[in-house]
Amino acid sequence: MLLRHTTADVMERSALTINPAKTCQPIGALYAALGVHNCLPHSHGSQGCCAYHRSTLTRHYKEPVMAGSSSFTEGSAVFGGQANLLQAITNMFAMYNPDIIAVHTTCLSETIGDDLVQIISKAREEGKVPPGKHVIHANTPSYIGSHVTGFSNMVKGIVTYLAENSGRKRNQVNIIPGWVEPSDMREVRRLSRAMGVNCNIFPDTSDVMDAPQTGRHEFYPRGGAPIEEIRHSGDSRSTLALGPTASEAAALKLEEKCEVRSEVLELPIGLVATDRFINALRHRSGIRVPGFITDERGRLVDMIADMHQYFYRKRVALFGDPDQLVSLTEFLVTLDMRPVYIVTGTPGKRFETRIREALGDSVPEAQIRQGPQADMFLLHQMIKKEGVDLLIGNTYGKYIARDEDIPFVRFGFPILDRVGHSYFPTVAYMGAMRLAEKILSAVMDRQDRNAPEESFELTM
Amino acid sequence: MKPNPHTVKDELLSALPKKSARKRAEQIVVNERRPDGSVPEIKANVRTTPGAITQRGCTYAGCKGVVIGPTRDILSITHGPIGCGFYSWLTRRNQTRPEGPEDANYIPYCLSTDMQDEQIVFGGEKKLRAAIEEAYELFHPKAIAIFSTCPVGLIGDDVHAVARDMKEKLGINVFGFSCEGYKGVSQSAGHHIANNQLFKHVVGTNETPRPEKFKINLLGEYNIGGDAFVIEDLFERCGITLVSTFSGNSTYDAFANSHMADLNAVMCHRSINYVAEMMEKKFGIPWIKVNFVGAEGTAKSLRHIAQYFNDAELSERVEKVISDEMTDVLKTQFAVRARCEGKTAMLFVGGSRAHHYQTLFAEMGMKTVAAGYEFGHRDDYEGRRVLPTVKVDADSRNIEELHVTPDDTRYLPRRGPDELVQLEAAGLDVAGYQGMMPEMEEGALVIDDLYHFEMERLLDIYKPDIFCAGVKEKYAVQKAGIPCKQLHSYDYGGPYAGFRGAINFYNEIDRMVNTRIWQYVQAPWETEEELEVEEIAS
Numbered sequence: 002m003l004l005r006h007t008t009a010d011v012m013e014r015s016a017l018t019i020n021p022a023k024t025c026q027p028i029g030a031l032y033a034a035l036g037v038h039n040c041l042p043h044s045h046g047s048q049g050c051c052a053y054h055r056s057t058l059t060r061h062y063k064e065p066v067m068a069g070s071s072s073f074t075e076g077s078a079v080f081g082g083q084a085n086l087l088q089a090i091t092n093m094f095a096m097y098n099p100d101i102i103a104v105h106t107t108c109l110s111e112t113i114g115d116d117l118v119q120i121i122s123k124a125r126e127e128g129k130v131p132p133g134k135h136v137i138h139a140n141t142p143s144y145i146g147s148h149v150t151g152f153s154n155m156v157k158g159i160v161t162y163l164a165e166n167s168g169r170k171r172n173q174v175n176i177i178p179g180w181v182e183p184s185d186m187r188e189v190r191r192l193s194r195a196m197g198v199n200c201n202i203f204p205d206t207s208d209v210m211d212a213p214q215t216g217r218h219e220f221y222p223r224g225g226a227p228i229e230e231i232r233h234s235g236d237s238r239s240t241l242a243l244g245p246t247a248s249e250a251a252a253l254k255l256e257e258k259c260e261v262r263s264e265v266l267e268l269p270i271g272l273v274a275t276d277r278f279i280n281a282l283r284h285r286s287g288i289r290v291p292g293f294i295t296d297e298r299g300r301l302v303d304m305i306a307d308m309h310q311y312f313y314r315k316r317v318a319l320f321g322d323p324d325q326l327v328s329l330t331e332f333l334v335t336l337d338m339r340p341v342y343i344v345t346g347t348p349g350k351r352f353e354t355r356i357r358e359a360l361g362d363s364v365p366e367a368q369i370r371q372g373p374q375a376d377m378f379l380l381h382q383m384i385k386k387e388g389v390d391l392l393i394g395n396t397y398g399k400y401i402a403r404d405e406d407i408p409f410v411r412f413g414f415p416i417l418d419r420v421g422h423s424y425f426p427t428v429a430y431m432g433a434m435r436l437a438e439k440i441l442s443a444v445m446d447r448q449d450r451n452a453p454e455e456s457f458e459l460t461m
Numbered sequence: 462m463k464p465n466p467h468t469v470k471d472e473l474l475s476a477l478p479k480k481s482a483r484k485r486a487e488q489i490v491v492n493e494r495r496p497d498g499s500v501p502e503i504k505a506n507v508r509t510t511p512g513a514i515t516q517r518g519c520t521y522a523g524c525k526g527v528v529i530g531p532t533r534d535i536l537s538i539t540h541g542p543i544g545c546g547f548y549s550w551l552t553r554r555n556q557t558r559p560e561g562p563e564d565a566n567y568i569p570y571c572l573s574t575d576m577q578d579e580q581i582v583f584g585g586e587k588k589l590r591a592a593i594e595e596a597y598e599l600f601h602p603k604a605i606a607i608f609s610t611c612p613v614g615l616i617g618d619d620v621h622a623v624a625r626d627m628k629e630k631l632g633i634n635v636f637g638f639s640c641e642g643y644k645g646v647s648q649s650a651g652h653h654i655a656n657n658q659l660f661k662h663v664v665g666t667n668e669t670p671r672p673e674k675f676k677i678n679l680l681g682e683y684n685i686g687g688d689a690f691v692i693e694d695l696f697e698r699c700g701i702t703l704v705s706t707f708s709g710n711s712t713y714d715a716f717a718n719s720h721m722a723d724l725n726a727v728m729c730h731r732s733i734n735y736v737a738e739m740m741e742k743k744f745g746i747p748w749i750k751v752n753f754v755g756a757e758g759t760a761k762s763l764r765h766i767a768q769y770f771n772d773a774e775l776s777e778r779v780e781k782v783i784s785d786e787m788t789d790v791l792k793t794q795f796a797v798r799a800r801c802e803g804k805t806a807m808l809f810v811g812g813s814r815a816h817h818y819q820t821l822f823a824e825m826g827m828k829t830v831a832a833g834y835e836f837g838h839r840d841d842y843e844g845r846r847v848l849p850t851v852k853v854d855a856d857s858r859n860i861e862e863l864h865v866t867p868d869d870t871r872y873l874p875r876r877g878p879d880e881l882v883q884l885e886a887a888g889l890d891v892a893g894y895q896g897m898m899p900e901m902e903e904g905a906l907v908i909d910d911l912y913h914f915e916m917e918r919l920l921d922i923y924k925p926d927i928f929c930a931g932v933k934e935k936y937a938v939q940k941a942g943i944p945c946k947q948l949h950s951y952d953y954g955g956p957y958a959g960f961r962g963a964i965n966f967y968n969e970i971d972r973m974v975n976t977r978i979w980q981y982v983q984a985p986w987e988t989e990e991e992l993e994v995e996e997i998a999s
């Protein structure tokens with residue numbers, strides 16, 4: 002057994018986290034910054050942070066992930082990191098010529114108390130920022146929240162620094178897509194356009210974290226939201242923020258700074274959440290939903306109806322990030338599956354309420370765990386106590402799945418051992434079909450594997 | 462045309478601001494071998510200029526991730542915010558094989574105090590104590606190791622005091638590491654810190670005698686991709702007893718008992734030479750540098766071990782194993798040479814691998830045109846002969862240097878001074894390492910702590926057939942149409958050590974440099990000048 006020391010008996014813990022269902026803020030900030038065109042993310046801390054974040058994102062995407070580090074030494078830890086950041090800004094503009102550097106802090110620079118606003122303005126005063134170029138920042142202390150908080154903080158930082166209200170409204174809608182895959186961002190754009198919404202999507206990692214092979218490494222790939230467009234987000238008619246945990250803060254900042262009204266939706270993962278998303282778009286453009294979108298929806302409903310017997314009443318354990326879990330729970334309920342264990346390490350006030358809403362009265366036995374000690378060790382213990390038919394979560398779930406011999410669907414961050422997530426969306430109707438297909442394959446492969454020879458089915 | 466390395470060097474320096482370029486110039490060297498065997502001086506183990514985009518990680522990574530992590534029955538707890546523990550969770554591919562289903566294996570577990578702002582403000586010792594107690598309750602380990610992350614040092618948590626208290630309270634070994642990420646200039650500082658604490662708290666604490674005849678420790682072998690399994694098998698067939706491996710497929714008890722060995726064989730000089738030196742001083746165990754990467758290196762290393770023990774039967778068994786293995790090795794070498802001979806490689810990785818793997822490429826007839834370490838020191842480049850002249854700067858001075866003296870009762874020189882002289886005379890370089898540069902070609906570029914900017918220029922100018930680095934570089938290199946072999950994780954393949962590993966590596970590189978996929982990078986229509994519209998018969 003891989004996790005041979007995990008027992009079914011749960012011991013109350015107050016201090017120790019084991020096999021976390023979250024990681025730290027800066028990695029989310031780095032990912033968000035990659036969704037800005039010609040942006041070089043920068044980690045203000047020790048080298049290890051940047052190395053770890055780049056490695057994890059690279060393993061997840063199989064793509065280059067470029068970012069700088071302030072390379073703190075003991076001296077910087079004592080005297081502060083100002084000198085390091087100033088030098089880094091000079092070096093990065095000289096060597097890598099970005100249009101914008103997006104700095105995020107770390108537990109180290111936060112504990113020291115480096116004042117990023119002051120350091121950046123000093124860099125400007127000293128002429129270290131070439132004309133027309135930008136340096137922005139987000140505070141992302143690793144000892145608060147999780148990687149999702151870091152993503153949210155950087156998106157908010159992008160708005161804080163770049164969005165402007167010029168006084169002239171533009172007939173466009175901001176869409177903050179949340180922490181989703183490049184494939185998802187591309188799908189959100191496709192559907193928004195099809196719905197007649199002139200959308201301004203940021204951050205947008207499509208064509209950045211799924212760049213084609215051309216024989217040339219583009220240090221700044223073609224994608225990413227252009228700075229100009231982010232600036233104009235302050236002139237948009239409204240903002241649609243997808244996923245409250247990841248996107249609401251930036252939407253509220255836009256309201257406060259530029260008076261752009263916002264609406265926050267759950268991530269459009271699954272049938273019902275996508276219906277709400279399409280409806281929200283419909284109310285913005287006032288157009289009828291094009292037939293092909295209704296057809297995509299119809300195909301999804303058809304697929305679920307045809308294969309319903311394989312979903313019905315299956316017990317599912319899931320772990321991951323709040324926005325994903327809420328919509329996924331709702332989708333599983335739509336499929337008449339039973340999400341019985343739902344675990345996230347990311348703290349936040351409304352998670353349990355949102356999950357309860359998604360569950361309705363359908364799975365009264367569901368156990369929801371969040372925050373300190375809501376980790377994969379606990380999830381595994383719950384599974385050991387009473388088993389499940391399916392596990393859904395990031396790659397780390399494979400250890401539980403193997404030990405307990407449970408079908409496993411990879412979903413969330415990070416996925417280190419399979420490809421596909423960056424290319425094929427899980428949002429919207431097509432994404433829901435992909436999720437449903439993955440669930441079916443896992444469950445039906447298991448049925449095939451376990452079936453006695455006489456009841457091994459040709460047609461299923 | 463062959464690029465002129467001096468011109469290339471100038472070009473690499475061109476983008477940096479003047480002051481940084483001047484400093485950087487000392488880390489980029491065109492190799493030459495002087496008649497006395499010396500090579501040009503290179504600056505290494507110095508700070509990375511901020512913003513450079515370096516391959517390097519941090520001290521915590523070197524300590525927890527590299528040296529201590531691979532040991533399956535030491536329960537590691539990261540004291541800090543959640544990230545450091547998360548990122549070092551199972552990501553280094555240190556394989557381990559517990560003897561039985563009941564034996565401890567904590568490697569698939571990530572334990573952290575998940576420090577919150579409350580601890581940053583009021584201190585984290587209380588939470589750490591509670592976490593250790595909870596960990597003990599759940600796992601009942603023999604030993605617990607505590608790793609400090611950046612904020613721990615700043616807020617002044619005394620992990621060593623906590624460790625002492627807990628050791629007393631729980632009756633097991635508990636020890637801490639002050640391996641905050643900002644210490645030193647790279648992972649290297651973490652190796653040193655890990656070596657120190659292992660030596661202080663573990664080595665020599667188990668006095669079970671070892672009756673075997675040819676007892677060694679293997680130092681600096683981390684069993685990535687199963688390398689250590691291959692070497693263990695070779696030792697067993699040769700009749701060499703492996704007391705402990707620091708640290709791959711390793712256990713706490715074996716570390717504790719390691720002073721019973723009669724020889725330390727050092728693989729990764731950079732990460733573990735401290736333990737070798739300290740064991741020599743305290744217990745009188747000599748060390749030699751070995752290299753089980755490459756068939757030739759493996760054969761040589763086995764022969765050196767046999768030579769040290771000076772036993773005819775042992776030598777005979779070693780020769781038998783070598784000749785048994787070499788048949789297949791040569792067969793594969795011959796086959797791949799037909800497709801790989803003359804191709805070029807670059808290696809920028811680690812603190813030993815950039816050296817060791819050159820020998821594998823050489824065995825395939827491939828040439829290394831540029832190489833460098835991520836966190837090596839001057840002695841890893843130029844050989845230990847330069848050690849007396851290495852300047853110790855502020856960053857290295859901050860890392861504790863243990864003062865080790867011969868043990869009152871257990872110091873027992875395994876070889877007398879005369880025997881050592883004889884061994885040296887017979888060609889065994891005791892406590893020596895010649896470094897990477899003396900083995901590299903004249904005119905090859907040697908670059909310490911390669912920056913991303915420089916990597917892109919190198920790829921452009923040299924267009925090597927393969928580039929070896931880590932995961933952060935891999936896909937940037939491949940986007941440029943050049944295959945990149947990861948030499949930290951082996952691209953999830955391996956083993957590459959020993960004879961069997963060499964065969965794996967030859968086949969793997971053959972696959973990579975000869976894959977057909979690069980032919981398809983351009984779409985057929987991208988090369989067409991003009992579009993001719995064809996009439997389609999109706």
